[in-house]
Amino acid sequence: MITTRTGPRPCDEALALVRQRVRSTLAQVAGRGIFPHAAPSATGEWGGTREGNWTSGFWVGLLWHEAALSGDTQDADVATAWTLRLAPHVHRKTHDIGFVFASSAVLGAEIGGVAACRDLALRAADALAGMFHPTAGVIPIGSQAEIGAGLDDVTIDCMVNLPLLWWAWRATGEERYLRVAQSHAGRTAQWHVKPDGRIIQSVHFDPETGHPVREETHQGSGTQGCWTRGQAWGVYGFASAYRATNEPRFLEVAVRTADYYFDRAGTDLVPFYCFDDPAIPDVPRDSSAAAITAAGLLILAEHAPEAAARSRCLARADVLLSAIATGYLTPEREGDPRPHGMLLHSCYNRKAGWDTDHEIVWGNYFLMEALRARARLR
Ligand code: GLY
Secondary structure (H helix, E strand, C coil): CCHHHHCCCCHHHHHHHHHHHHHHHHHHHCCCCCEEEEEECCCCCCEEECCCCCCHHHHHHHHHHHHHHHCCHHHHHHHHHHHHCCHHHHHCCECCHHHHHHCCHHHHHHCCCCHHHHHHHHHHHHHHHCCCECCCCECCCECEHHHCECCCEEEHHHHHCHHHHHHHHHHHCCHHHHHHHHHHHHHHHHHHECCCCCECCEEEECCCCCCEEEEECCCCCCCCCCEHHHHHHHHHHHHHHHHHHCCHHHHHHHHHHHHHHHHHCCCCCCCECECCCCCCCCCCECHHHHHHHHHHHHHHHHHCCCHHHHHHHHHHHHHHHHHHHHHCECCCCCCCCCCCCCECCECCECCCCECCCEEEHHHHHHHHHHHHHHHHCC
């Protein structure tokens, strides 16, 4: 429970609400056949597409988490069917295939034990590893039309694509997956993370020499603003890298980047979309950044070697979960027309004007993951 240390609403209650939201989302989207992507905070009406996009694995992952919690084989069958619909994404030339399949097919293999999901996840891992740039030692974004970036650009987001490779290494014992992921994580720590823990979203490199040449932000303010979800991707990504490898350098970076998040997030702890926008407080918040950070801290709360570090990470995760549960989840309240358990006020891309005050499916996914991890740590 998070009540004693951090707030009025128990973790169990938040988890129950998030589970209700999975059910109400399924009821909304199943007939339309769309992968839910984002819903306005005011209405909770999901938008999405039939073919899906980089966020679609997170929806499928929510279905797998729900199947694990219910233990109902029909739920697992539903999750399997949605997972296999993602197969065409294996052919997309973008690092996003890590997001898509680590959150879906890997869970189908691990939670459901479904052989077709395992095969799909391994094909995706091969495709992701195949994007490795050996001179630079990184996986670039690829050709992602959405943000107009390309083959010489690495973003912090990719740290959360690596879990597909960490998993493939464990599942097969093949070290080629480990080598790619280790190299990418090491370079990202060098290129993207400043001594104070601040994270740079994007680093361009010279494809000939492999050296970094320019830093920028795609989704933070201006050209250099510190994008809070990027900070969160870093915390989660380095925590996952530590869990996979036990390498102290990744633990150190995960802790340093989390420290930076807490230094800058303000008293609410659910941050604005960027730490540096001069228009704060008149800018959107991004509750998904808080959910991702909480999930990353809970990895450290389970796996950090020192008891003191584990307790500190647990306490920090608790305050984030409490802030989300008390201020950002739609409650079961008479007269509130919104679906229960919506994670309100996430922001996809303020600069582009995309989904700036929405429930966005990856936020729900990381909140579910965090709440389940918190329940294990009782
Ligand atoms: N491109 C990943 C994100 O918007 O967080």
